[in-house]
Amino acid sequence: MAPPWAWWPSAIRRDARRDTLVETALSQNGRKVPLPSLPTGVGLTALCTAREREAENRRPDRLFEDRTARVLTEVIDELPRPTGLPDGCSARSRAFMRDFVALRTRFFDEELRAASQRCRQVVLLGSGLDSRSFRLDWAPGTEVYEVDRTDVLRFRHGILSMIGQEPRCRRAEVGADLRGDWPGALRAAGFNPWRSTAWGVEELLPYLSHTENNQLLRDITAMSAPGSRLVMDHFDRALQRSARFSRLTEDLYTVSAAWRSTLEIPDRWFTPHGWTFALTNPTELARRSGREIPDLFTPQAGAQGLMWLISAAR
Numbered sequence: 001m002a003p004p005w006a007w008w009p010s011a012i013r014r015d016a017r018r019d020t021l022v023e024t025a026l027s028q029n030g031r032k033v034p035l036p037s038l039p040t041g042v043g044l045t046a047l048c049t050a051r052e053r054e055a056e057n058r059r060p061d062r063l064f065e066d067r068t069a070r071v072l073t074e075v076i077d078e079l080p081r082p083t084g085l086p087d088g089c090s091a092r093s094r095a096f097m098r099d100f101v102a103l104r105t106r107f108f109d110e111e112l113r114a115a116s117q118r119c120r121q122v123v124l125l126g127s128g129l130d131s132r133s134f135r136l137d138w139a140p141g142t143e144v145y146e147v148d149r150t151d152v153l154r155f156r157h158g159i160l161s162m163i164g165q166e167p168r169c170r171r172a173e174v175g176a177d178l179r180g181d182w183p184g185a186l187r188a189a190g191f192n193p194w195r196s197t198a199w200g201v202e203e204l205l206p207y208l209s210h211t212e213n214n215q216l217l218r219d220i221t222a223m224s225a226p227g228s229r230l231v232m233d234h235f236d237r238a239l240q241r242s243a244r245f246s247r248l249t250e251d252l253y254t255v256s257a258a259w260r261s262t263l264e265i266p267d268r269w270f271t272p273h274g275w276t277f278a279l280t281n282p283t284e285l286a287r288r289s290g291r292e293i294p295d296l297f298t299p300q301a302g303a304q305g306l307m308w309l310i311s312a313a314r
Contacts, residue, residue, distance in 0.1 A: 007097035018253040046128030052101040063106040068131035101295040115198035115229040116142045126204035129156045133171040142169040150175035205234045206259040221273045234263035239305025279314035
């Protein structure tokens with residue numbers, strides 16, 4: 001007998017004109033179709049992040065609970081390994097980042113949830129396999145737009161359908177390439193640029209070039225009414241060149257998901273666009289959360305460079 005996640009309800013239709021994915025009502029006797037293939041390239045990094053979040057789920061002192069990550073891990077273990085992905089990629093290269101991913105997830109959770117008290121529109125760019133629409137306590141009336149490649153959204157939709165969770169907000173999935181006209185797709189899905197918005201950009205910027213990141217920030221700024229908030233993360237060149245990051249970089253190259261940029265001085269990037277910002281130190285975040293400082297940032301582990309956790313306002 002096939003495992004329960006081997007099928008997903010045909011509860012999704014595509015609006016080709018908008019290139020958006022729109023949820024429709026599930027039919028109890030509806031036709032079932034095979035689960036789509038795993039995402040490719042950069043989309044595979046979302047699977048690694050899901051594994052790390054599932055590791056956090058197993059801790060008695062967990063900083064969050066993510067049911068989607070738990071099921072995703074089971075699904076990934078049942079499916080064939082993507083071509084070119086090294087055996088042990090997660091164990092060897094990404095395990096050292098596991099504690100940081102838990103802290104970063106907590107940081108984005110807190111910042112976005114707080115921002116929704118004033119910004120009833122929330123946009124998650126490069127949302128990947130994120131499940132914040134289903135697990136965070138959003139302010140009443142919050143609308144969440146999840147923007148990513150269509151193949152990633154389709155894969156996640158199958159997992160969410162299997163879990164059967166109800167979202168805690170109004171939500172829309174928007175299939176779009178973040179290097180193209182994603183603003184047009186977002187507006188076509190119902191986004192209103194005249195309303196203040198909370199933007200979440202997690203684990204995305206390193207996979208875009210400097211030029212693409214500059215365009216991304218210009219596009220975000222153009223659609224951010226006064227009072228908008230922006231939450232991002234990135235790292236500098238020294239951290240990228242550190243020994244541990246170098247090993248991870250090699251694995252990313254094998255799946256066509258290489259890092260393409262760094263961020264050296266945040267104020268030179270944000271200030272010209274009219275944003276004020278604050279930086280959260282990961283080591284301080286670890287102390288506040290009652291956690292040991294991740295090895296990535298300890299001198300004993302040869303820590304070099306800086307990881308930016310950024311919250312900005314306009």
